Amino acid sequence: MSRRVVRQSKFRHVFGQAGKAEQTYEDIRVSKVTWDSSFCAVNPKFLAIIVEAGGGGAFIVLPLAKTGRVDKNHPTVNGHTAPVLDIDWCPHNDSVIASASEDTTIMVWQIPDYTPVRNITEPIVTLEGHSKRVGILSWHPTARNVLLSAGGDNVIIIWNVGTGEMLLSLDDMHPDVIHSVCWNSNGSLLSTTCKDKTLRVIDPRKGQVVAVSQTVLLSRTL
Incomplete structure (x- = not known):
């Protein structure tokens, strides 16, 4: 007689708890644009959310300390x-955020504390x-004022935000749409996933692909 062994889950006594109403944000008109994005970004001071906007593109910025119903005229x-299509807070300044848009531009904003x-x-x-x-933004993790963008033109551009100049353009590395981009911890390498189901590790200083893997998954760190 065989005895069936059932592996016990260490999470069997873990239960979720709904957030309290006073700890949530309500009545936010989140954007309905079809794009592979989280439509929000958070840092120690603010929550930013891409919202519906007539005649253009917009996002709202809410203090973390002030929750509850959001006024429709906020x-x-x-x-x-x-x-x-994408927003990303600067890791070196909690009041600076970048936004990317279907209009092919990237804009960098200073958000007041009030x-x-x-x-x-x-x-x-x-x-x-x-x-x-432009659908992807990512600030360099260690170098100030360095921002990466990737667009529907299959090009990755690295910018000096302080001067507004293009530092580097990686043009011929992706034959199709770039799905995601991630820096390693010190910013010496970046990894990308592409519609061609290939993961690439790129050395931006050399402008070379240093590793390739046929996969559709992207780790958050290298």
Whole structure:
């Protein structure tokens, strides 16, 4: 007589708990644009969420300390002429955030510590270099003012945000749409996944692919 062994889960006594109403945000019109993005970004001070906007693209910024129902007229960060596809907070300055849009531009914004009474419409800098929509942003983890962007043109661009200049353009490494990009911990390498189901590890200083793997998964760290 065979005896069936059932492996016990260490999570069998772990139960989820719904967040309290006073710890949540309500009535946010999250963007319905079809794009592989989380549509939000958070840092120690703020929560930013891409929202529906007529005639352009916008996102809202909410203090972490102030939860509850969000006023429908809450000021937005609004400067793009087409929907915003990605946002990313600067790791070196909790008041700086970058946004990427279908209008092919990247904009970098300074967010005040107080809640503004009007929409924020003037970015610190506008970065132009992509020929198609920009859907991926990632700040360099250790170097200040260095921002990576990737777009529907299959190109990765690394920018100096302080001067607004393009530092590097990686043009011929991806034959199809780039799905995701991730820096390693010190920013010496970056990894990408592409629609061709290939993971690439790139040395941006050399402008070379240093490793390739036929996979559709991307680890958050190298």
